[in-house]
Amino acid sequence: MVMEDVFEKLRSLQDILSQKILLEQEIQELPRELTTQEEILARLKRSFIEKNVEYEKTRSAESEFRELLADAEHAREGAEKNMDVINTQREYEALDKEIRDAAEREQQFRKDVQREERLLAELDEQMRQSTGLIAQQEKELTGRRAEIEVEKAEKAKKIKELEKEENKLSRDLDPEVFFKFERIIRNKMGRGIVAIKGGVCTGCHMILPAQFANVVRTGEEIVFCPYCSRILFYEESDQDEEQYFETEDSGSLSDLDDIDDDEFDDEEEEDEKVNADYEE
Numbered sequence: 001m002v003m004e005d006v007f008e009k010l011r012s013l014q015d016i017l018s019q020k021i022l023l024e025q026e027i028q029e030l031p032r033e034l035t036t037q038e039e040i041l042a043r044l045k046r047s048f049i050e051k052n053v054e055y056e057k058t059r060s061a062e063s064e065f066r067e068l069l070a071d072a073e074h075a076r077e078g079a080e081k082n083m084d085v086i087n088t089q090r091e092y093e094a095l096d097k098e099i100r101d102a103a104e105r106e107q108q109f110r111k112d113v114q115r116e117e118r119l120l121a122e123l124d125e126q127m128r129q130s131t132g133l134i135a136q137q138e139k140e141l142t143g144r145r146a147e148i149e150v151e152k153a154e155k156a157k158k159i160k161e162l163e164k165e166e167n168k169l170s171r172d173l174d175p176e177v178f179f180k181f182e183r184i185i186r187n188k189m190g191r192g193i194v195a196i197k198g199g200v201c202t203g204c205h206m207i208l209p210a211q212f213a214n215v216v217r218t219g220e221e222i223v224f225c226p227y228c229s230r231i232l233f234y235e236e237s238d239q240d241e242e243q244y245f246e247t248e249d250s251g252s253l254s255d256l257d258d259i260d261d262d263e264f265d266d267e268e269e270e271d272e273k274v275n276a277d278y279e280e
């Protein structure tokens with residue numbers, strides 16, 4: 001294959017791989033949209049459970065007060081009945097006191113019952129609202145989940161289509177070159193093939209040694225930038241002639257074939273420049 005054809009294929013592949021990588025990232029990020037809604041739902045459910053516990057407690061307190069009230073009523077009524085059968089002033093006074101005490105307790109327990117009843121009604125209303133909110137939130141979440149599944153499926157379908165193109169284009173390429181090319185596109189956000197212009201890599205803006213630039217110019221083999229690992233192609237520049245011989249000792253080259261991920265990490269500053277250029 002003529003080198004220019006290889007470069008052309010790589011450029012097409014670059015477009016396809018960038019789109020594919022973007023879609024893959026989008027698929028991964030889609031479920032995260034649900035996190036906030038899921039948190040709200042969990043909070044609502046927790047609050048409902050707490051209210052329910054409080055409701056049960058209140059209900060048992062209410063029934064205790066009701067029993068106490070009934071006891072007091074019973075005691076008062078019994079004492080009132082006894083009023084008919086007393087004979088002495090002393091008996092009268094004792095019974096009268098018994099009736100007043102029982103009536104007092106009755107009054108207090110009636111207030112207690114009423115207070116617990118109000119609390120029950122409030123809790124009941126709050127739980128009713130909570131139930132409505134939970135149902136609404138669950139409905140929204142189910143709807144959004146279904147939408148996300150559809151979006152995911154659409155994106156996965158696009159990825160499949162892109163992969164068909166990718167396979168067609170990469171068929172004639174050296175698998176090792178393709179592997180490195182895909183990796184560099186993933187690491188450098190979309191650009192895996194860049195021009196060398198005036199002896200400078202337009203991907204990372206590093207000056208490349210003259211003999212290196214010459215290899216790229218002859219176009220006989222695929223050459224990776226020793227600094228940013230991108231594939232280089234030659235592009236004519238006005239300053240080329242001077243640059244070629246001026247850049248002979250421009251720093252050391254890293255191993256051309258085995259650029260590992262640590263080295264990628266060291267290049268963040270360069271990446272910013274690269275991205276800025278890319279967005280223009």
Ligand SMILES: [Zn+2]
Nearest residue numbers: 201204225228
């Ligand atoms: Zn470079």
